[in-house]
């Protein structure tokens with residue numbers, strides 16, 4: 001059996017009931033076969049892959065808090081510190097009822113290669129809890145965040161592990177967590193990113209993942225001789241990534257006609273009204289059913305459906321495994337030319353293969369959504385030098401980083417004989433740097 005297949009089998013055996021983690025490991029290792037086979041003897045001897053798929057540390061803890069009725073609630077908190085070869089652990093905190101150890105491990109594993117691709121010194125980690133902020137009062141969210149940080153603060157720090165937002169963790173949650181960290185540890189340091197602008201946050205971090213996705217999409221289309229201007233786009237999700245992807249797509253001359261949330265989706269043939277979307281989601285924390293009040297000519301549909309709309313470009317920006325084989329078939333049948341992932345692993349393995357086989361340009365999340373974590377690293381730099389850069393400065397650094405990622409993944413794919421396969425290209429480009437650093441640091 002090949003080394004890659006042996007390690008995939010080992011991961012499935014050692015981590016039962018963690019299908020998302022298995023999926024992420026399979027996707028990465030299978031696409032790295034050519035590099036691994038060329039170094040098989042050395043990698044085997046050093047158990048390089050076995051070390052790569054085993055987190056350096058996994059923390060799981062109780063998070064008790066009191067709800068507005070005086071009832072004690074108990075959630076589970078996680079932080080997986082996956083790999084620190086190239087820098088302090090860095091990655092978001094997901095607050096969603098679906099969170100379990102396997103999901104945090106898949107996200108942490110992906111984060112290793114994504115963070116490497118940014119070219120900045122950040123290792124891979126991820127965390128979160130099965131707490132659901134939806135429908136909770138501000139006081140309840142604060143009680144949860146304070147309890148969560150009371151335990152987590154023992155394991156993180158500006159030079160150790162720097163968490164940030166992800167699904168369900170936005171500016172409000174980061175603020176409550178930062179306040180509690182400072183109170184317990186007595187340190188005013190850049191221990192979290194995505195902070196508010198009055199206490200150490202970076203301009204453009206809020207926009208960064210969505211904007212970065214469009215910078216990469218525009219460059220990738222250009223590499224393939226196609227213009228973004230005038231294209232019709234389907235976006236899924238309506239959270240942080242989806243909102244700012246929609247905003248930047250429209251600024252760059254494309255028209256976004258869909259957004260979605262966990263209960264339904266909107267079709268707006270005239271182009272999504274971003275100001276309305278921000279008011280509904282960022283201010284009112286309401287459902288997309290509200291959208292029709294702002295745009296009477298739009299349609300609201302219950303359930304799933306954005307991938308059945310005829311578009312040129314699809315940008316999945318909601319969550320993992322939200323674009324299935326039948327969605328990929330519908331996109332291809334409707335003439336879609338590119339799928340660029342704003343979310344982490346939104347496309348199933350079968351759907352990815354189908355899109356690639358049918359000539360659709362496919363940019364994997366670890367490259368396409370790396371703008372968020374890259375800008376988090378820029379926030380860390382600003383915190384270290386106790387300075388704040390202008391929006392334009394951060395945004396132009398972000399754009400450069402995304403353009404570089406685009407070229408690096410494209411060049412790596414071509415170098416190894418997989419021209420146009422950006423999944424292989426992104427994985428190889430991310431992997432090479434991590435392996436080099438791990439090898440240089442000895443058996444740790």
Ligand SMILES: NC(=O)C1=CN([C@@H]2O[C@H](COP(=O)(O)OP(=O)(O)OC[C@H]3O[C@@H](n4cnc5c(N)ncnc54)[C@H](O)[C@@H]3O)[C@@H](O)[C@H]2O)C=CC1
Nearest residue numbers: 166167168209237238239240241261262318319343344372
């Ligand atoms: N916020 C960031 O900087 C980054 C986020 N990501 C990824 O982007 C994705 C979205 O994250 P954010 O926008 O930050 O979260 P968010 O909490 O702001 O928004 C998540 C959106 O996805 C929708 N959603 C969640 N589960 C869904 C489901 N099962 N079906 C349909 N819609 C669903 C929610 O309704 C919401 O609109 C996630 O995969 C996250 O890991 C990736 C890189 C950075």
Ligand SMILES: O=C(O)CCC(=O)C(=O)O
Nearest residue numbers: 091092164166372373376
């Ligand atoms: O900004 C960060 O540190 C993390 C962003 C994130 O969670 C991700 O890239 O998936």
